[in-house]
Amino acid sequence: MISNATRSLSVTDHLRESILSGGLPAGTKLQEVRLSEELGVSRTPIRAALQTLSAAGLLDYAPNRGYVVREFPISELVDAYEIRGALEGLAARFTAERGLGDNQRLVIGQSLTKGRDILTASDLMNDHVLAIIGETNASFHDTIMEASLNRLLSQMAQMSFQIPRVSNRNIIAFSLDELRQRHDEHYLIYEALLARSATKAETLMRDHVASIKFAAVRALRETR
Amino acid sequence: MISNATRSLSVTDHLRESILSGGLPAGTKLQEVRLSEELGVSRTPIRAALQTLSAAGLLDYAPNRGYVVREFPISELVDAYEIRGALEGLAARFTAERGLGDNQRLVIGQSLTKGRDILTASDLMNDHVLAIIGETNASFHDTIMEASLNRLLSQMAQMSFQIPRVSNRNIIAFSLDELRQRHDEHYLIYEALLARSATKAETLMRDHVASIKFAAVRALRETR
DNA sequence: CAATTTGAAAATGTATACAAAATTAATTGA
DNA sequence: TCAATTAATTTTGTATACATTTTCAAATTG
DSSP states (O other): OOBSSOSSHHHHHHHHHHHHHTSSOTTOEEOHHHHHHHHTSOHHHHHHHHHHHHHTTSEEEETTTEEEEOOOOHHHHHHHHHHHHHHHHHHHHHHHHHOOOHHHHHHHHHHHHHHHHHHHHOSSOOHHHHHHHHHHHHHHHHHHHHHTTOHHHHHHHHHHHOSTTOSTTTTOOOOHHHHHHHHHHHHHHHHHHHTTOHHHHHHHHHHHHHHHHHHHHHHHHHHO | OOBSSOSSHHHHHHHHHHHHHTSSOTTOEEOHHHHHHHHTSOHHHHHHHHHHHHHTTSEEEETTTEEEEOOOOHHHHHHHHHHHHHHHHHHHHHHHHHOOOHHHHHHHHHHHHHHHHHHHHOSSOOHHHHHHHHHHHHHHHHHHHHHTTOHHHHHHHHHHHOSTTOSTTTTOOOOHHHHHHHHHHHHHHHHHHHTTOHHHHHHHHHHHHHHHHHHHHHHHHHHO
8 A cells, every 4th residue: 555654653653652642842852862772773763753753843853953842832733723624624625526435425424323323322421432432533534534535635634633732532622512513513514515515515614623623722721 | 943844955855856847757666776876875865855755745655665756636736726725815814813023014015016016017928027926926925824823834835835837937827917916916915914804814815826726727728 | 378486686674884063071271 | 260162972964784575587387
C-alpha cells in the first residue's frame, strides 16, 4: 500500500505521541544522541523522525541548531477548530458533489445506527459509551474525508488534529444530551450527502464542527 | 531564525522545483543512489529531501520501496483553489479580528498603491506589468496570512500552493481588465480589514480567490 | 510451455565515522 | 572583577559501510 504516513513507524510515532500528550512540553530541545540512547537506535532513524515531525509542524528547526518542540498558543488551538470546520465543510461539499460510494454509504449508515442504539439505550455516560461514540464519530468524519477524493484536504485535516490537547476525546467532555445533539447533526449531514445537496452538506458540517469547538473550549476553560 | 522551512536547502528545493515545474512527471521513481550521483552529494541529504517532500505531499512513499512522484488529478488541482479560498478566507477573518500591525498596514497599503499605479498607467499587458502585479499580489496575500497569527493556517496555505502547475503565475492568464477587477477586490478586502469587519473580510477573500480560480481553470482549458 | 523456485543484483534501512558548526568553559587581559 | 578571546566540548551535517528487503531474471519442475 502506497502512503506517506508509514515511516520509521516506531520512532516517529513514539515521539509524536510524547509531544501530543504533553510528555515533551513546548521548548524541549530534542537532541539526536540523547534520543538515540533513550530509544536504543542510531541517530539515523532519529533524524528521520525529527524531519518528519518538523514537516508536520510539531517541531521548530534551525540549521545546525537542531529541533525544539514548538509552542502551541491557546488561540491557535481554538483556531484549529475553525480550520477543521472549513476543511471538513469542504470535504462534505466535495463528497455531496461526487457522491458516496456504496461501501462508504454502508460504513456511515452502520456507524449512525450503532451510535443511535447506544445513545438511546444508555442513561448515563461511561467509558464504554464514550469509546463507542468516539469510534463511530471518527468513522463518520474519516469516511467523508476519504469520500471527498482529495488528498490535500485529507492531509490538512489530519494536520489540524495533530495539536497537543486537541487529540479528539482527551479533553472534550460532552454531556449525554449534547452527544445526542451531535448524533442528530451527523444524521442530517448524512441525509444531505445522500441527497447530493452540496451547499447544505457544507453548511451543516461547518456548524457541526463549530458545536464541537464550543464544547472543547468550555472543557479547556474548566481544566485550567 | 527559527523555522521549519529551511533544511537541506539546495537538494530539497532543487527536487521540489523539478517536481512543481513538471521536470519530474508523476510516477517517476526517485532512487537515492541515482539522485546522489546526479546531484553530487551522498545519500544522506537525498533521503532528508525525500522525507521532507513526502511529508509535504509531493511524493508517495512505501517502506522499503522508496519514493514516487505522486499523481495530481485535475480535479484536485481545481479543489486546491477551493481550499485556498477557505484558508485565506479564515486568514482574513482572523486578521480582521486581531487587527493589522502598523508595518503590515504599511506593506499592504504600499503594494496597493503600486498596483493601482501600474494598472492605470499601462494600456497593455507585458512582462513588466505582470512582474509588478505578481509581486504586489504575493505581498498582499502573504501579509494577511502572516497577520492571521496562525502557523497551522500559514503552513496549510503554503501547501495548497505546492501543486504542479498551480504555482501562481505560470498558468493564470488574466486580461488587463480582470487584473483591475482583482485589484479592486484587494482594495475592498483591505478596507474590511481596517474596519475590523471579520465576516465581510472573510466573504470578500473567499470570493476573490474564487475569481482567481475561474481564471486558472479557463487558462487550464485553453492550454490543453 | 507455464508456473514456481531460486539466486544474483539493486534498492532501501540502519549504524557509524568523520567534518563543520555551535555551544560552553577556560583563559587572558585590562 | 569583568569583558573579550581562545580552547574544549558538544551537537548537527555528511559520507560511507553494512544489513535487510525487494526486484528481476534465470533455472527448475510439473
